[in-house]
Amino acid sequence: MDFDWTEDDIAYRAALRRFLRDALGADWQGYKGLNPAAYKAAAGEFCRKMAEHGYLTQSWPKEYGGGDAPPWRAAILSEEIGSPHGEPRGSQYMNVNWIGPAIMQFGSPDQKAFFLPRISAGDITFSQGFSEPDAGSDLASLRTRAVRDGNDYVVNGEKIWTSHTAIAEWLFLLVRTDPDEKRSKGITVLLVPMDTPGLKVNQVLGFVGESAFSNPVFTDMRVPVANRLGPENGGWAVVRYALAFERIGVAHYRHAENQLNGLAREANARGLTDDPAVLAKLGEAWEAVEAARLLYFRVVDLRAQGSPPTADSNIARVAGTRAYQVVAEAADLILGEYSLGGSGRSRFNLTAGITSGATEIQLDQIATRHLNLPRPAVGARD
Ligand SMILES: Cc1cc2nc3c(=O)[nH]c(=O)nc-3n(C[C@H](O)[C@H](O)[C@H](O)COP(=O)(O)OP(=O)(O)OC[C@H]3O[C@@H](n4cnc5c(N)ncnc54)[C@H](O)[C@@H]3O)c2cc1C
Known part of the structure; x- marks a missing residue:
């Protein structure tokens, strides 16, 4: 090799x-x-x-x-x-890494002709409307309702923790089109302009930044049927496809490594490199970064060989999250309470085990798909 x-x-x-x-x-x-x-x-x-x-x-x-x-x-x-x-x-990384590929895979000719040239020119931005107040990890229980009325869907409900709405022109929205199908079978994807009447965006003040998240609320919002991505009630296949790309679209280990390099310089400057606890934590963080890098590379190699997405993406994702978390622990040791502010960005590290599917859910998926253990009784993100 x-x-x-x-x-x-x-x-x-x-x-x-x-x-x-x-x-x-x-x-x-x-x-x-x-x-x-x-x-x-x-x-x-x-x-x-x-x-x-x-x-x-x-x-x-x-x-x-x-x-x-x-x-x-x-x-x-x-x-x-x-x-x-x-x-x-x-937020353009989302368009390029998974929204564009999902449109290539499931879009109508008109949708491809409209969105793909604009994304590839850098002219258009999406936000992602998946999570709801009672549907995060258990995404398939989402309740935002879309009812067909002529050539439109009429949408009522709300989303939460939606990032990037302040700069997005479009929302990649998951709705329930079949209320009798309680879980993934009744879900549909709609591509919605952010200035659609009936869409109100409330800001959510949050720990990671004042305008990081929002709560879009839909009241009798009309969306043309032509804006549906994929078949009605066939949205789950679109979501699975998109999330498989999302998991390793970002080199989390590299962000963690950059932070770790800064922390090593800081430890030197503060004369902390004689402290065995600091050295041990920096070493543990380096090991976590390298482990994540190799596991990401394994997924890249599988892709290069034409393999469809496997549980290896979940494993790489968990390793990337661990790298972030150990680096945050090193920041805590070296910078104390200042680790949460300034350029340390370790506030963001704390969210790594939640965003794009919580670590526990990734572990469930590794257990069931990789180790062939029984599926958990409670639903999961995918
Ligand atoms: C920085 C950031 C950006 C985000 N951006 C977006 C966005 O743009 N669009 C969007 O739609 N969402 C976004 N989210 C939301 C994110 O997808 C959800 O927070 C995530 O899916 C978890 O859902 P929840 O917050 O409802 O937590 P819950 O699902 O309520 O989970 C709470 C805890 O319970 C655990 N848990 C839940 N179910 C199980 C289970 N079956 N087995 C074991 N443990 C379980 C979880 O692991 C977690 O620790 C973002 C989140 C963050 C942190």
């Missing part, structure tokens, strides 16, 4: 680093402090530069504006774009 990068991959990474330095500036400090409009403009401008250089949708098929790049190129891009100061693409 050859663990080395090819010469082409090394040259690609070097060119990508040059591009990122030129596009963002060598001392990029993230989009902190920008209001939503300025943040959207800055992330949009960066995405358009990525699109011009062929990076934004490099992994998409050429027919949809992509570059047919192999999965290892996507892995290198995820690593290089990982920054201690945040995601320079803003």
